[in-house]
Amino acid sequence: MNDQMKVELQKGLKSRPVYIPAWYRYDEEGSRLNDVCLEQCKWYYFHRFEVKLLTDVLDEINDCVKESSMLVDLGSGNPYKTRLIIDQLLSTHERVTYVPVDISQDYLNKTAEDIKAIYGNKLDVKPIGEEYITALKDISLSTTTDRKLIVWFGSLQNLPYETQVDYLTEIRNTMRGYNEQFHLSSIRRLSREMGGNIDSSNFEIKNELVVNSSDSQCSYINIWMEARHNCVFDISKLDLTVRFEKGDKLYFHEEGGISCKYTIEQIRHLLNKASLEIVDFWVNEHVAAVVVSRR
Known part of the structure; x- marks a missing residue:
């Protein structure tokens, strides 16, 4: 992982609300899971x-x-x-x-x-x-x-x-x-590569469609994990400790949503x-x- 990727990860994990960049899920395993979603998920x-x-x-x-x-x-x-x-x-x-x-x-x-x-x-x-x-x-x-x-x-x-x-x-x-395992691939990668100890069972995955009718904006989807209770996790290789209170969100993408609709x-x-x-x-x-x- 290059220095710029680490900078982007640190930026997201220090933000409020906290997020993990959407691109981070696409390592080899995340890419494989994406293919499974495309080929096998009847709702996609x-x-x-x-x-x-x-x-x-x-x-x-x-x-x-x-x-x-x-x-x-x-x-x-x-x-x-x-x-x-x-x-x-x-x-x-x-x-x-x-x-x-x-x-x-x-x-x-x-x-x-x-x-x-x-x-x-x-x-x-x-x-x-x-x-x-x-x-x-x-x-x-x-x-x-x-x-x-x-x-x-x-x-x-x-x-x-x-x-x-x-x-x-x-x-x-x-x-x-897309399914839950696909979105959680970035959490698993944080643990594997960055020494993270995020327990996804402390969170609930949620999503919403944000509709915009203006020509200068588009509709999009937000996807996040929402803390079920107060919790703390460490990212050792990024020298970070991230604290969540109940209801705090960890987004699976940068600000502005993903899967835009035009x-x-x-x-x-x-x-x-x-x-x-x-x-x-x-x-x-x-x-x-x-x-x-x-x-």
């Missing part, structure tokens, strides 16, 4: 509708992006959906450069090897195990092509709203030349703040696919 509709929408409009999306021969996959995880795009690009290119980006280096290495085995020499796989902003800057500095296709499935919605703008702005710059006008407003504009979009009952360009 988002993944299924994403796949359905992509399948329905894949030919139309390909008309917009077929000139790209480099595919950057932010938060690649298990790249099942991305493979639909890869297959389309390989229908017009003999070889495609695939750059999966994921914060979990161990899980990324495994999935990179898996996808190499599927596509062989048709796919030049260049994994980057970094946080998104760092990875995007590296890609921008190391490549000169202006035909990059960047896909970002679902991860945008798990970031605070202003951070979404930061990431979208960095994406623009780069365009140059209207098209909210998406348009968000993209406009990052100097991006919508080329075309497609929607079904629950999700949208949006192709954007630089302004």
Whole structure:
């Protein structure tokens, strides 16, 4: 774990209310649990509708992006959906450069090897195990092509709203030349890597949907553990002692919620703040696919 990650953990655990950054759950085990949620949880509709929408409009999306021969996959995880795009690009290119980006280096290495085995020499796989902003800057500095296709499935919605703008702005710059066990994975990782002794039985997991109708905001979900009674825990490697009174909350994400829900006008407003504009979009009952360009 690099120094910046430790700084972010300390920031959240010293805050009031206390939180653990959403990205922290995505180590190898958390990433595996996320895949289980996507594939087996019958209540988690988002993944299924994403796949359905992509399948329905894949030919139309390909008309917009077929000139790209480099595919950057932010938060690649298990790249099942991305493979639909890869297959389309390989229908017009003999070889495609695939750059999966994921914060979990161990899980990324495994999935990179898996996808190499599927596509062989048709796919030049260049994994980057970094946080998104760092990875995007590296890609921008190391490549000169202006035909990059960047896909970002679902991860945008798990970031605070202003951070979404930061990431979208960095994406623009780069365009140059769930279940309980899943949420608790960050608690287990704190114990394993940082010497934490948090007893999750002292807490109750809760969530809420916060609805915003303004074009300048979006709806989102808050997820947290709420203390059942007064308790104290230590994080030895961060030199921290965190105290909770009954009813205090420990959020599983930064301020501003996760799993954001947008209207098209909210998406348009968000993209406009990052100097991006919508080329075309497609929607079904629950999700949208949006192709954007630089302004």
